[in-house]
Amino acid sequence: MPRDHVEGGLLKRVDFGRDRRRGPDLVDREGELMAKGPTVYDVAEQAGVSIATVSFAFRRPEKVKASTREMVLAVAREMGYVPSASARGLAHGRTRAIGLFSFDYLLDSPERRPATDASAPNTKVAPGDLDPNEDFRLFPLYVDEIQRGVELECWRRGYALMIGGRGRADTDAVIADIVGRVDGLAVFPYTVPAETLRRIGSRMPVVELSEPHVPDELNHVTVDNTAGMRVVTDHLIGAHQLTSLGFLGDTTGSDQQARFRGFRLALRAAGLRVPRKSLSPLGNGDAAAVVRNLIALGSLPRALVCATDQDALAAMDALRLAGVVVPRDVAVVGFDGIVAGRIGHPTLTTVRQPMEQMGREVVDILVNRLDHPELPPVRRELPTRVVLRESCGCPTR
C-alpha cells in the first residue's frame, strides 16, 4: 500500500511493506492519516537489507560496513523510523529507564487546584491579597529538589526517567506499573511498604531516600541528620544564649529520630535538661496545633527546634496568629532547607540538605549496580549545612 510521503522537502514515494503483518499499515481517522510508524521490517525492506542489519546499524555500528550503515541510517531517518522501546526492552531484557516513586500529598485538595479560570481573568492581585496560585508552601519541597537531582543525573547518564506517584490508585498497583518498566528504582521513605520494597529489591537495585528503618538489603541515601541538628542546636545555645529549648515534630521516622538525637546531644553537652520526647505526640504531624496547645498551657519554650522546615513554618504561622513574635519571644529553626523558608519574615534558619546532590547519588548508585550487579548495598550519608537566617535571632541584613 504505497503512499505519498513528504520528508524534509523531498517528495518521495515510500512503500511500507507489510507482508509480514495482519493489520493495515495506516489507520484512517476521519479522513486524517495517522501512521503507526515504520518498524525495522519496513526499514529493512526499503533499504534492501535484513532486519538484523538495521538493528546493528543502530546498536552495533562497528559491525556494519560504513557504507551500508550510512545507507540504512539514511533510509531510517527518511522514513521517520523510531525504535519501539517496548520491543527493545522485551528483547534485550533492559529498558534503560530508572523509576522514581514520589509523594503526591495534597494531590487534589482545593489548595492544589486553584480555579485559574475563575471569574476575573487577567486581573490584578493587590499586595495584601492572597493569590490562590501562590502555593509556594507546597512547592517545591524536599522531594521536588531531590527529584530534580535525579532527573539531571539520569539525563546526563543517558537513562530515561519514569516518575510515578500514588495518584488515585492503590500503591501496589502503581508501584508494579513502574517496576514493570524500569531497571532500577528510587523511592522516598514511607511511600512503599517495606515488604514490597524487599521483594522488588530482590529483582532490581532499589535506593531508599532515608536512613534504614531496620537493617535491610536496600541501598540508602541520607544525610548526617544528627550532626546537622546538633550544630544548629549548639548555635541556639551558644550564640543566642537560649536554655529552654523544645523539639517539635513527629519522630516516627528514622531520619527524624536521628535529628532528635542530635538535638539531645547538644543539650546534654551544654549541661541542659534533656527532654525524653518531642513536644509532638508520636504520629502527630500538626505542628501548628501542638504550638497552640503549648501556648494555651503556658509552656512554650524559648526555642523550637523543628524536625522539618514545614513543621517550623507551620509553627511560625501559629505563633504569629497568637501574637508571639519570632525570634524575639521564641526562636524557631527547621530542617531541610526548602525554598519556602526564604520567603516572608522572619526567614527561617535551617539545616539544609544537599538535595540535588542526593538525587544525583541515587542515580549513581543505581547505575553502578546495573553495571555491576554483584556490588553490595550501600548507605551514602551526605553532609548538611546550617543556614543562619532570621528566625533564630541572627541579625537581619
Next chain:
Amino acid sequence: MPRDHVEGGLLKRVDFGRDRRRGPDLVDREGELMAKGPTVYDVAEQAGVSIATVSFAFRRPEKVKASTREMVLAVAREMGYVPSASARGLAHGRTRAIGLFSFDYLLDSPERRPATDASAPNTKVAPGDLDPNEDFRLFPLYVDEIQRGVELECWRRGYALMIGGRGRADTDAVIADIVGRVDGLAVFPYTVPAETLRRIGSRMPVVELSEPHVPDELNHVTVDNTAGMRVVTDHLIGAHQLTSLGFLGDTTGSDQQARFRGFRLALRAAGLRVPRKSLSPLGNGDAAAVVRNLIALGSLPRALVCATDQDALAAMDALRLAGVVVPRDVAVVGFDGIVAGRIGHPTLTTVRQPMEQMGREVVDILVNRLDHPELPPVRRELPTRVVLRESCGCPTR
C-alpha cells in the same frame, strides 16, 4: 529448579517452571540470588491455568470465574508477579505512558554542581554568606512548575510519565528514545526542531507549551500573554504615573512577542510614545548586560517591563550593583511568577502564569486525543494574573 520462597511470613516452596525458556531462571551473583521475576507462564503453571487466564484475571476480570480469578491473583501475589510493561506495550500497542521533554539548561555548570562534600561538612553559613546550595534562582523555574502539573495530572489519570531532557546526547536521539516509549508527548518550546515535532505529531498527539510559532498541526497550551502584559503596564502608567517605560528581554519567541505587543498596546492607549523594539537586541538573553549598557549610556527609562522574571531578576541585580534603587529610581516588573521573585528585596511584581494548571491541561489534551484520535488540534489559552509586589513601587506591607 525449586527454591525456597518466603512471602509475607509464609514459607513456601515455589516452583518457577521454565520448560519454555532457554536461560536459567536465576542468576547467581557472588552467592546472592537475583531472580529475573516470574512471568505469566510461571503464574499460569503454578495456578494450573493457561496464560490467557492469567492475563484475563488482571485485564478482563469479568471474563474469568470469580473463584478462578481469586486463585490466580493470589498465586500471582504470592509469587511477586509484576507484569512487564515492555511486553504489554509491545502486544497491546499502547504504553499508557506520556512523555515530557524538558529543558536542562545549566546542567553541569559549576553553579549546578555545588561541592556539597567540600572541606567543611555540617558547618554553618552566616547570614551574609552565599550558600552555594541555595540556587533558588535556578529552581524552580517556569518549566518546573508546569512539569509538576503534568506529573500530578498524569498520576491522577493513571498514566505513567517519562521525563527526558537533552542530557549530553543529541536531541534527536533522546527524543526518539522518549517517543519510542510513550503514547503522547509534551514539549517545551524550542526544545525540539519543528520538523521533528511535525513528524512525531503525525504519529501521536503532541502538545507544545507555547503560542504556535507558525500555524501547525500540533496542540498548544499557552496563556494570554498580551492581556497580562497589558494589565501590568497599565498599572505602571496608571497607578505609578510612570511615562518612560522600556521593554527588556529577547522577543524572538512567539510568547515574548505577544508580551511585547501587550506592552505596546498599553503605551498606545495611554498616548505615550510606543517603542518599535525591545531594549534587548534580538536573540540577546543577557538582561544584566543590556541594563549595564543603558546605565552607561544614561538612557535608562523609569520603568523596565521585562519579558520574563529571570530577565527582571537579572536586571535588578545589575541595577543594584550600579547603585540604582528599585523601585525608587526604576520600577521593574517581570512575567511568569517564579518563586525566586518572592525572595529578597524588593520582591518582584509580575504577571503570573497558572503553571500547574497549564501542566494539567497538557495532560488533559493528550489523554483526550488518545481516547478520541479524531479530535482536531486545539490551542488552549489560560488567563494570567498580575501580582503586585514591591518592585513596581507598591507599598511594602
Next chain:
DNA sequence: TTGAAAGCGCTAACAT
C-alpha cells in the same frame, strides 16, 4: 469459562 496460538518489534546467537 477457559485454552491454544498468533503475533507485537526488536535483539542476538548462529549460520552463511
Next chain:
DNA sequence: ATGTTAGCGCTTTCAA
C-alpha cells in the same frame, strides 16, 4: 559483513 531465526512476555482473537 550480512542474513536467518528463535525467543523476550504479553494481549487477543478464535475454538473448544
